[in-house]
Amino acid sequence: MKKKLAKQTGSLFKNMTDAIGKMNEKAISDNVKRYVQMIHQSIEIEKEKEMLYMELNEEEKLEAEYLLKDLFQPELPEFMPVSEVAQMLGVTPQMVRRYCTEGKIFAKQRLENSGQWLIPVEQFVTRPEFFKYLKEKEINKNKSIKMAKMMIESFNT
Incomplete structure (x- = not known):
């Protein structure tokens, strides 16, 4: 599952990187550039969050659950x-x-x-x-x- 996720996010990352590269070549407003970059960053954060979750053991998941429960x-x-x-x-x-x-x-x-x-x-x-x-x-x-x-x-x- 980790390999599949890494492969999917890797190809998505390459597509986003290519799109950002093309975006710099074209006359695109700064707002659009910032928006696309923000989307790119949020995808990276989601990918990192999922990878970290998979690395948590059961005790760490319980600890995170306790902290997040209090937070939200x-x-x-x-x-x-x-x-x-x-x-x-x-x-x-x-x-x-x-x-x-x-x-x-x-x-x-x-x-x-x-x-x-x-x-x-x-x-x-x-x-x-x-x-x-x-x-x-x-x-x-x-x-x-x-x-x-x-x-x-x-x-x-």
Whole structure:
């Protein structure tokens, strides 16, 4: 898996480096150049973050989980729904339920044999996918707020 990730990010890095080189040859605004460079840097940070996560042992993951939980506590919900865990992990909701049943994901059922699970968020805060999940949640929240404002404005006119 590490080799596959390294190969994918290596080719992506080469493509980005080529694009930045071409960008310097063309008449492109400074804002566009800064934006593309920022994207390039964020990809590099994501790659480094994933590599560091893979190098953590279980004790270090628990320590990071504890620190990150304290850091993000005011912003984090206590539990995640099965559908969001599935989306974050890239599996089906049925697979998440199976992981819960097997103990691969720490969770408890709301009611015995109900099929509804309470999945604590804290177990995911050290995973690289979690921050992508948080970004998507923030984007969706902002879109919802924007839509609500537009609806209110349309009612007021």
